[in-house]
Amino acid sequence: MYNYAISRTHSTEISEDLIQDTFLSALRAKDSFKGKSTEKTWLIAILKRKIIDYYRKNSRNIEDNLIDKAKPFKDSGFFSGHWLDKNAPHEWNISDDIENQELIKIIQYCLSLLPLKWASCFNLKNLEEIPNQEICKELGISESNLWVMLHRARLQLRECLEINWFKK
Amino acid sequence: MTQHDHNHLIKDKMPLMISCDQTTYLLSKNQHEEIGFITKLKIKMHLAMCVYCRRYEKQIKFLDKIIIKIKSAPNLNSFQHKLTSEQKEKIAESIKNQENS
Numbered sequence A: 001m002y003n004y005a006i007s008r009t010h011s012t013e014i015s016e017d018l019i020q021d022t023f024l025s026a027l028r029a030k031d032s033f034k035g036k037s038t039e040k041t042w043l044i045a046i047l048k049r050k051i052i053d054y055y056r057k058n059s060r061n062i063e064d065n066l067i068d069k070a071k072p073f074k075d076s077g078f079f080s081g082h083w084l085d086k087n088a089p090h091e092w093n094i095s096d097d098i099e100n101q102e103l104i105k106i107i108q109y110c111l112s113l114l115p116l117k118w119a120s121c122f123n124l125k126n127l128e129e130i131p132n133q134e135i136c137k138e139l140g141i142s143e144s145n146l147w148v149m150l151h152r153a154r155l156q157l158r159e160c161l162e163i164n165w166f167k168k
Numbered sequence B: 001m002t003q004h005d006h007n008h009l010i011k012d013k014m015p016l017m018i019s020c021d022q023t024t025y026l027l028s029k030n031q032h033e034e035i036g037f038i039t040k041l042k043i044k045m046h047l048a049m050c051v052y053c054r055r056y057e058k059q060i061k062f063l064d065k066i067i068i069k070i071k072s073a074p075n076l077n078s079f080q081h082k083l084t085s086e087q088k089e090k091i092a093e094s095i096k097n098q099e100n101s
Ligand SMILES: [Zn+2]
Pocket: B019, B020, B021, B023, B046, B050, B051, B052, B053
């Protein structure tokens, strides 16, 4: 469970709190546990709910003004919308990296650097596989807003990976 | 003038053409849902002349593969974390306190 929480929140501290919270909720609701699933599945289901709650609580009131600052594209002039020279993707030498544990660590690190609101969107969508409508409701954003943040999150992840892995 | 710049010069005179910002955005969206034939065509046209976005497309597919791996295996060795006995005690203690209150 602890590993599950860390793989979702990328923080040991937050994970500790979430686990504690999960056990408390589980204790309070122990009568509703009917033994239909294993205890572990049941606890993970509660933990999942706690992770969503965590994202909701923490990203609701954050301003979105980070969005334009981190754009890797020119924002004015004739070439508006084109890659900035310093941010344009370089060639990657992709080999059997996907099995590389170090690479997974770097990605985890890059995920932890995402602005919380983008991370909320990205993790709920790609890791928890929550439907768009529900994510929007939980985070209090519009669907087009969600798409933009998912997009920005991937742009930043790509760049982070390039800097920390492929440029070595 | 680089090849890239040149391609984009041509681009802005043609209504079917979209920018790198739009292209990468649509590539992200396409990962999750159907985006329509015309839009796909616009992406294809942009990719045909923009080496940066071609790289982006390839790299983002690679990134997605790793994300899927992280999703499906939270117990990967690289982040095999264990709660220390101190942490466990702390959690147990606070649960006890809450129960009693
Ligand atoms: Zn492009």
